[in-house]
Amino acid sequence: MQKQKVILVTGGNRGLGLETCRQLAAMGHRVLLGGRDLEAATEAAQALAADMVEGVRLDVTSPSDIDALVRHIDQKYGRLDALVNNAGIMIDGDLGHSTSIRVADIDAVERTLRVNTLGPMMLINAMLPLMERVDDARIVNISSGMGQLSDMGGNYPGYRLSKTALNAMTRIYAAELDPARFRVNAVCPGWVRTDMGGSNAELSPEEGVDTAIWLATSDDATRSGGFFRKRKPIDW
Numbered sequence: 079m080q081k082q083k084v085i086l087v088t089g090g091n092r093g094l095g096l097e098t099c100r101q102l103a104a105m106g107h108r109v110l111l112g113g114r115d116l117e118a119a120t121e122a123a124q125a126l127a128a129d130m131v132e133g134v135r136l137d138v139t140s141p142s143d144i145d146a147l148v149r150h151i152d153q154k155y156g157r158l159d160a161l162v163n164n165a166g167i168m169i170d171g172d173l174g175h176s177t178s179i180r181v182a183d184i185d186a187v188e189r190t191l192r193v194n195t196l197g198p199m200m201l202i203n204a205m206l207p208l209m210e211r212v213d214d215a216r217i218v219n220i221s222s223g224m225g226q227l228s229d230m231g232g233n234y235p236g237y238r239l240s241k242t243a244l245n246a247m248t249r250i251y252a253a254e255l256d257p258a259r260f261r262v263n264a265v266c267p268g269w270v271r272t273d274m275g276g277s278n279a280e281l282s283p284e285e286g287v288d289t290a291i292w293l294a295t296s297d298d299a300t301r302s303g304g305f306f307r308k309r310k311p312i313d314w
């Protein structure tokens with residue numbers, strides 16, 4: 079039986095985040111389900127498993143939400159074993175605009191970087207003191223094949239840039255943090271049926287979260303500083 083972990087999942091109220099919380103709770107872990115709306119996060123948590131999952135307010139772009147959550151986790155649990163940076167947006171081309179970089183909406187690009195990249199960076203930095211209290215802490219950044227430099231295509235500049243930068247960030251943290259105590263990895267979940275992925279996507283949410291859960295919890299020798307899909311390393 080694996081030791082119970084305290085795990086924070088951002089954007090836990092729907093899509094891949096919600097499924098991640100569901101599976102982690104079913105494995106016996108204590109899950110903090112982060113949501114921008116506390117009521118929605120609490121409702122989602124209670125519907126999953128009120129004794130294992132706790133809804134918490136967390137807009138990843140909000141320093142005050144992050145500070146309050148650090149204090150809450152410190153007081154209630156005294157540590158954080160794993161952080162799953164799942165929250166993300168893809169708003170290039172919203173309102174029917176083209177998604178070409180040539181007509182990129184710079185405000186949308188900036189907003190995307192704030193949510194998908196800078197939010198995770200602020201959150202990791204804030205949570206590090208709580209994660210330094212455990213022996214084998216995990217940081218899992220939910221990235222995307224759309225951020226792969228080795229397979230870069232056109233369109234969706236904000237989203238692509240944010241995920242390429244998230245990948246770079248993964249490598250930077252892996253370089254700075256002791257790999258014997260921290261494993262920091264990025265994941266491409268594949269194309270998954272959620273609000274973001276749409277109904278034609280290949281994978282169910284159950285399939286889409288498998289690699290992230292493995293990286294967050296497994297005792298298998300997952301290295302630090304990798305990019306994974308279907309539990310296998312992929313090119314950056």
Ligand SMILES: NC(=O)c1ccc[n+]([C@@H]2O[C@H](COP(=O)([O-])OP(=O)(O)OC[C@H]3O[C@@H](n4cnc5c(N)ncnc54)[C@H](OP(=O)(O)O)[C@@H]3O)[C@@H](O)[C@H]2O)c1
Pocket residue numbers: 088089090091092093094095113114115136137138139163164165166167193220221222223266267268269270271272273274275276279
């Ligand atoms: N679905 C796919 O095919 C696919 C493929 C590759 C990568 N991904 C990545 O997987 C992750 C989850 O995607 P998904 O498909 O589950 O998307 P989704 O269904 O659109 O859900 C996105 C989640 O992020 C939350 N969120 C957005 N902005 C936030 C903020 N500022 N602070 C906190 N939470 C925020 C949303 O909360 P609200 O309900 O409050 O908006 C929601 O819970 C994303 O990082 C995405 O880029 C998805």
